[in-house]
Amino acid sequence: MSETLELIRRSVGGHVRALSLIIFSGMVAQALALLQPKLGQNFIDEAQHGIPSSQTVFLMIVTIIGYAALNFAQQLLLARVGEDGTFQAREQTIRTLLHSSPAAIKSRPSGWYSQRLTGDASLIKGVVSSVSAILQSLILGIGSCAALLIININVFAVSFSVTCVSIFFSAIASIPLRSWQWRLQETATKMIVGVEEMATASNILAAFNATGRMRDKLTEYAKQSQSVGYGLSARSAAFSSASGLLTQIANIVTLLYGAYNVTRGKMDFAQLIAFVMYLNCLVGSISRFSGGIGQMQQARAGYSRLREMQNHGLSDQNGPSRTVTHIENKGPAKLEFRDVSLRYPGENHFSLSHLNFRAEPGKITALIGESGGGKTSCINLIESFVKPSEGSVLMDEKSIAEINIDAYRKSIGYVDQDSILLTGTVRENLDPSGKGYSVDEMLEALGRACITSVSGKTGIDLLDMKVGEQGRLLSGGQRQRISLARALLAKPRILVLDEPTSSLDGVTEESIRLLFNELREETTIILSTHRFSLASSSDWAVILKQGRIVNQGTPRDLSANSPYYRYLAESWKGKDCRTEQTTA
Template structure:
């Protein structure tokens, strides 16, 4: 419930919409109860062939007669007390009771006499005209109630969309602040499920809360208040079955919330399966594994189906329970009320139910109020599972929302020196899992303006080591510093503003080529964008092969471009950013042979006067490095120039394919 209350607090920020929703619900509830009261004048007045003025006059006369009879009875009781002494406690109790009756009836008489002139002046004098007036009032009340229902539905729907809008923005902002390890632990399918399914379900709950969940209880309260006004004792008697049904519904609520939570987790796995299959569709088809993937998807979907059917089972119990509670109330009311009216009694099982015997009209109105309460109860049972889904979705959503990033800004940030000085990795150790260390005691010092190449077998920790510099991760042991300043003491935004990164998996956004190049430098002019593209040797294919030139949309993840084209756009993006520290992680791996020499010249020029790290196995690129760091199993095993390592390091020769070149 706590997390769902957080969603409701977002909705409560839109005060005017909330106030309008609450006001509409209150108006609907009052009009709902007001329409039900039309039963009484129809049954006890119109069906008796009377008008309201006649009914008031008769009740005035009847009440005056009752007061006169009570006065005579009180006088006799007082004579008895004087004659027999003050010891007659039963007589005195009877005297007090009848005195109280006189006061009640005098109050009632005063009210009737106040109403009488108004009734005679404004209300019709015949039964049919009275019936017409009551029906007209009922019709107008229904029209007015319908207007409030339309306005209320609009307000609650607006509130739902506003809440979803704010919630989605907050969640997106929060996820952007999380570190990469969190995204490694959370699958894309699960993230998409939270962004779409969880947000929608949670915001749907706000619509239900400020709609049916607010309106229905108000309608129930109005109806039960009306029934209690007729006879609260009879109302309590009819609600004997309510506690048992309430406990059963509470049990169902817990079961539904638990089942909905499991269903959401299964749905995330279904999304994962879809994302994995569609993302690797080419591989699936290449290995003719369609039937295998269909089988895996079938099993995943079947699990979700089973969880959904468990929810359906629990949900199917809600309506029968509420119906049994309603039938229990109605049966108790019919038996007890029928006994009182048919026998003109005011007591039941020794308990006083009413001051005067109930008439057919009052009892029918009592039944009408109970029936009026049953309809909103039925509506509440209809949204019961929906609210449980909202509760489960809120918990699932805020589970990730509340996760703290392991990489955070320091409380008192330190400014980096300008220009960037010496970079040091001191006794750096890192692991994703404690039992699987990735880096072990790395020590490396890089001078300003030096170009360092890293080479090693797959999984030796090259990319992980470079990920520590811009603080994509923080080491568990040791430190990474720039000119003596630990990068953990620098504001993340300030640190990454000085670093440019080009990765092997080039990611472009579904935007124009120009905007993709400008991505790291939003303030760059069109001329600067073109200049960067020329330096990356991308300008030619942009202007000659693409019909819209720099305004060409690259598609999702740059899918409309070839791998080599995407890589050159990524290089242009880094060139435009003009960082002091450059990290190239297999950045030339997808460049064709024809472009390799040109890109080599670009990199040779671009790495001048800046500190650069290159992860590569290409000898042409390795030759650009001042020093080459050879890594194996998370450790640095050798450092030197190209010629030095070629002469003394067999691992380097094998990784750079020098042995094959010599034999060729």
């Protein structure tokens, strides 16, 4: 009940006047609806007694037109309030997503969020209309019952008993329909997730001849949807037919018993007509009441799933502990891991255990080690995508958990491992937050990142070039260099790079390595890499294995005392020899 009241309050917020107009127009409309059977009875009485009925006919026309006009105005207001409520729900959902931890967001498939944003948020528009339907149905139902009792209490008792049986059946039979509707929505979500997966991995599916397996998977989802849809349709058809049959039986019983009373002189023909009209009003009000309840339940279900995101760990990253709002914004910063351990939500084991290392200001710190060793987890902690389970990550001796997330990230430049770009132009990707960098600044950053031309386009033409959805019109190396240019534009105090040269050729990689050396005076560089050329150029290297630091030191020290570092060096020398032989 409290959740329903909270949902109503959120939906009505800012629309009290509109809601008042909706309720008032609804009350007047139902009063006109209750007046129509009485006018019908007067018309028949006047016709039977030869009394002119022009005034009654005029009033009937006025009530019918008035009812239609009020209903039209009401629907317009409901549409306005409903769409505003949907917009607010979507806006809140978007805000929640964009202020949440990336790690928490990635724990769900993207289709799940699409369904919340498009499907569940749209259910919110039914809140105000359901409240209006429930209130109006109560007015119409109470008024109809009072009129029926006044006309003939015995006929009312018989017809109401039969009608109650019909209503009880409808209420019971509609319960399984809701579960089938839920199942249909779940299968639709599976379809959305599957199609998004197919579109994202189309190259892999084609390369490994896996399209057949994906086709079978999507076909299975389609079959599930077909089966559930057929089941729902069959049950809905049976429900509608049975409800219609019971309604017809109730009408026939009412007419027969009413006609019997007319022949016995206990009520006249005009009263019987009015009785039937009022009974139809009563049945209609009950149907509308149950429809309003069902619509409210759907809205509650949608609202509950939207709130589930909060329970799933999606919460504002600027929690109450982030009290530091001003930090130094110039010059290289120092970053330190102090006894840091990390366990991701839902995991039983620690991904990182008791890490201690420092990235000194203006130095290059390399995180190296085997795949799965914990390098990307360290990057996630530095970027505050996740929080340490134990220990602290500090910047200039301040725990980053206490620094306002927006202020902190202004000091951090980030190049992710996948080099994801946003749909749009190169210019829009270089300035995703709209800081207003000049053309010269952007072109300079692109030049430093060794990308001055793409498909023959240079200068402003390059900046205005479309990159496609998530940058798919560009190669991996081009995306990686644009991502690097984006980070350089921010002039960060700490530049964090996750496998920054994984998609680059040897010549470009060497240029980027030299760039990192030049950047020492501007920023502190922390990078994860498998490339020996980058590791050997660092000032300090941290070797990770299974989430633990097994060694750290300068490249010279590690060459002497780290078997893994020597293996990395020997592997790279072997690669260089093979490259020379191939060139020769």
